Amino acid sequence: MPTIFTKIIRGEIPCYKVAENESHIAFLDINPVAKGHTLVVPKREIDYVFDLPDELLADTMRFAKQVAGAIDRSFNTVRTGVIVDGREVPHAHVHLVPIYKEGQSVSLKNKLSFSEQEMKQIAEAIAGEAAK
Numbered sequence: 001m002p003t004i005f006t007k008i009i010r011g012e013i014p015c016y017k018v019a020e021n022e023s024h025i026a027f028l029d030i031n032p033v034a035k036g037h038t039l040v041v042p043k044r045e046i047d048y049v050f051d052l053p054d055e056l057l058a059d060t061m062r063f064a065k066q067v068a069g070a071i072d073r074s075f076n077t078v079r080t081g082v083i084v085d086g087r088e089v090p091h092a093h094v095h096l097v098p099i100y101k102e103g104q105s106v107s108l109k110n111k112l113s114f115s116e117q118e119m120k121q122i123a124e125a126i127a128g129e130a131a132k
C-alpha cells in the first residue's frame with residue numbers, strides 16, 4: 001500500500017506544496033511545530049532514510065538546503081533546524097524546522113495551529129522564494 005506521502009506526491013491527497021523537482025517534493029507539515037515547518041521527501045518510497053542510495057541521500061540534503069534557504073529568506077529566522085525521525089510515516093523525509101529565537105528548542109513536540117489561509121500564505125511565501 002502506498003504511503004501517505006506517495007499519495008501526496010501523486011496528487012491524490014492535497015498538501016501545501018513549497019517546492020518540487022523530478023526526484024523530490026517539499027510541503028508544509030500538517031502538524032507544524034513552527035511557522036514554515038516543512039517536510040522534504042524523496043519521491044522514491046523508501047522507509048528508512050539511511051537506506052536511501054548515497055546519491056539520493058545527497059540529493060535530498062541538497063534539495064533540503066535550497067528549501068531551507070527559501071524558508072530563511074521568507075521569514076525572520078535565526079536559522080532552520082533539521083530533524084530526521086520517520087517513525088510515524090514510513091517514507092523517508094527530512095523535517096525543516098525554522099528557528100525564530102535563540103532559546104527555541106528544535107523538536108517535534110509542541111504542535112502549533114494555523115488556519116488554512118495562514119498555511120496557504122506560508123507555503124506561497126516559501127514557494128515564491130524557492131522559485132527565485
Ligand code: 5GP
Pocket residue numbers: 004013015016027028029030031032039084085086087088089090108
Ligand atoms: P515522523 O515520521 O518524522 O515522525 O513524522 C511524520 C510527520 O508527517 C509528522 O510531523 C506529521 O505531522 C506529518 N504528516 C503526517 N501525515 C501528514 C499528511 O497527510 N500531510 C502532511 N503535510 N503532513 C503529514
